[in-house]
Amino acid sequence: MFDENDIKFEGYGLKFRVLRLPNFGTFNGYAGLPVEALTEDPSLLADLFETQCHGRWLDFGEHWADGNYWLGFSCMTPKDVIPLSAATCSNWPHEFSQKVELLRGTGREYRTQDFVRSTLDRVGRQFKELRDERAKLIDTRPISAG
Numbered sequence: 001m002f003d004e005n006d007i008k009f010e011g012y013g014l015k016f017r018v019l020r021l022p023n024f025g026t027f028n029g030y031a032g033l034p035v036e037a038l039t040e041d042p043s044l045l046a047d048l049f050e051t052q053c054h055g056r057w058l059d060f061g062e063h064w065a066d067g068n069y070w071l072g073f074s075c076m077t078p079k080d081v082i083p084l085s086a087a088t089c090s091n092w093p094h095e096f097s098q099k100v101e102l103l104r105g106t107g108r109e110y111r112t113q114d115f116v117r118s119t120l121d122r123v124g125r126q127f128k129e130l131r132d133e134r135a136k137l138i139d140t141r142p143i144s145a146g
Contacts, residue, residue, distance in 0.1 A: 012124035025083035026075045029116040032068035051126040075111035
């Protein structure tokens with residue numbers, strides 16, 4: 001399903017992947033949290049969902065069975081160029097091929113690998129800011145005189 005353009009990197013307590021869908025020519029971005037960390041603190045996932053990606057987050061769960069829980073986004077939104085080739089669509093049902101051809105023409109910008117990587121970096125910074133704010137709230141709560 002994916003080609004060799006699989007980039008992995010880490011930062012801000014997250015794991016990231018940038019993958020290209022060869023049949024569509026578009027890139028997807030993924031942010032992963034260790035399943036162990038989610039077990040200890042389920043709010044991590046809520047904080048990751050609050051970050052702004054390209055389009056919206058899709059929940060991939062433990063898709064790669066690598067010990068991480070993944071959220072992802074696609075660069076196949078109506079505003080994106082989807083560089084499908086005629087060969088890609090040649091074996092698809094005619095009705096679907098027509099819809100895809102319409103979809104191809106609506107995008108204004110092709111989202112590159114660098115775009116996806118910088119989006120994931122921004123997501124990481126937002127995630128860290130949310131986690132830092134949560135830590136401040138916990139640290140500043142008054143201790144009850146029970």
